[in-house]
Amino acid sequence: MAVNLVPPKPEDLLPVKGAALGVAEAGVRKAERKDLLVLRLAEGASVAGVFTQNRFCAAPVIVCKENLALAQPIRALLVNTGNANAGTGDEGLARARQTCAELAVLLGCKPAQILPFSTGVIMEPLPLERIVAALPRALADCREDNWARAAEAIMTTDTVPKACSRRLSLSGKSVTVTGIAKGAGMIHPDMATMLGFVATDAAVSPAALQRMLALVAARSFNRITVDGDTSTNDSFMLIATGAAGTETITGEKHPDFALLAAAVGEVALRLAQAIIRDGEGATKFITVQVEGGANEAECSKVAYAIAHSPLVKTAFFASDPNLGRLLCAIGYAGIADLDVGRVQLYLDEVQVAKDGGRNPAYREEDGQRVMRQSEITVRVELGRGKAETTLWTCDLSHEYVSINADYRS
């Protein structure tokens, strides 16, 4: 069902020196599927993360934040699918810490040097013993050219694994950026997506890496929505191993910062858009552009009102240019002093509404033609200023209801 999204070819995913990945079948929820990933880091790597703003954040999110705050060198990331370890209280927290402790013993490091991640069903106890039993197999599987299998191991309702790579040159040295992500439902990131991991072998100080991550997240994972539900487990991690031997980027003013941020941004945006293309039940990939706002916040309000409206999303599913639903969503987006007489609405290049009413030159067949496409851009001009924003979403189909009515069964 994914919209114009094909699985990455393993040979297109470039190894990142200093980052090795291993997967295993732990049987967290279902037997005979890879559901455990260990991402080992060489000494000297920097790691930065942004996490969900959901107050019911998962136990592993709490432990990640704690461990990152201790500023110990991170030696491994541990990811399981099938169970989110969220809404599990103190016992969930203890189990998340225990997975770190067990992996630390195997790696000869401290528990605080491990970052745990979980995704799957909420409010079920994490099957600690099965995960611990599978750790040695995942470690034995660790290789730098293992990104494709890692992308598969973190899938839940995803239908296509999500991964991509970029290569760039910093100060004459070749640097690689490779990332993977998972997510298809409960997607309305507020700081990050469900799970995204991007690694580079460039050298970046922790503070500069965190700054780069924030800039990149704001324009990629924080600009997508499938269903308006902000997950309990959202985490987006950026890793810089430094193994390429480049000069360490210590801040935003370093000449390599912008170059690397652009490459990381491309990888993150491609992964974030892949999540929308593989949105649960998605048949259309929708870009929502809002321009001419007084500030970016009000542009976002309008863009999300459109992207969250079930009526707009079902109209896209039906390829029905029932475009009054778009005006309706703009109207209730929460701009109290919006002068609707200045609003223009476009579907790709077709102007649907002019000065707040139906464009006299608009012909239904033009709207119909655009609506039939698998990729559509909705563009709104508010006529209030110069701010703008862009986000990406998908339609709402029968399949979304089926997937989410059946997910646990």
Place this chain on the structure above:
Amino acid sequence: MAVNLVPPKPEDLLPVKGAALGVAEAGVRKAERKDLLVLRLAEGASVAGVFTQNRFCAAPVIVCKENLALAQPIRALLVNTGNANAGTGDEGLARARQTCAELAVLLGCKPAQILPFSTGVIMEPLPLERIVAALPRALADCREDNWARAAEAIMTTDTVPKACSRRLSLSGKSVTVTGIAKGAGMIHPDMATMLGFVATDAAVSPAALQRMLALVAARSFNRITVDGDTSTNDSFMLIATGAAGTETITGEKHPDFALLAAAVGEVALRLAQAIIRDGEGATKFITVQVEGGANEAECSKVAYAIAHSPLVKTAFFASDPNLGRLLCAIGYAGIADLDVGRVQLYLDEVQVAKDGGRNPAYREEDGQRVMRQSEITVRVELGRGKAETTLWTCDLSHEYVSINADYRS
């Protein structure tokens, strides 16, 4: 598909002295269906209204507000279905005014004494001539015992007409309250529902009537949501004809105010809940109670986060006690300092989550039993204070997608 909702029996709908209703087939959008309603008022009637907060409010909503502001005695309400006359610019405004002018000629009054209402497809031109041609037939049909046919004439995607009556005694005189409403999708009223009309033959001054309406709307039509979409045309009108000969209620302190407000409130709540029971594709009627909040606003945030979550709504559709989705919605509702360790969650009388985690005594079969019911109460205790709120919503089914993917076709 409606949940425990049967059509009202015509004999249960009590006439309101001083209010006569007539319907006709105008062919606004489809042939051979009653799509026009005139509600004529005797001299001396008071009328109060609350309207959508959507900035793209429909032309008839603008004209209603203008005419009410002129404080002329209102002589008739004119309602059409099939076309919302919204997103139609100046031409739409001119056509709404023209319908008032034509009816005013027939009634021998001023155009400002008519209130127009439209519901249906947005951004299509109102077929003025067909409506005007049908006005004499609607007038010829006017009778005080015509509420059942009026409830049918205002339906769009509704599957069941919505109407009910209450009788009470004020100062020894018998008074009647009867109301009708329509709405099934694009339901997330922000001041009012799509269309609701409640009339009484008690005597109430315009100012007291407006106050009563605001109190009633806050606890009925403003407490329901189907899909989170606030319509362009929401209007909820309260009419007091005074024909019962009771003493005029001139303000909130009048001894009859509370009695009448309670009866009007019962009628409005029943109509509002009927809209949810007949929500597009609804198979479950869900009551969401949030208690223990620091204030009512934060209780509402949590209640609406639950009621709007597609993941929660599909879990109800599937009768799947995937209750972590409820915790997740509570977590992202926007209470920044929520201490999740104090949150309790109940499904009817079954305690699902205790102190923010799974209740150790919770058994899946208990949750499953409640989820199979057609009527379910979700109760959240926030542990922050004494404020509370209640709202009503329905599940999200395949049928919702079908209805809204096909609505215009």
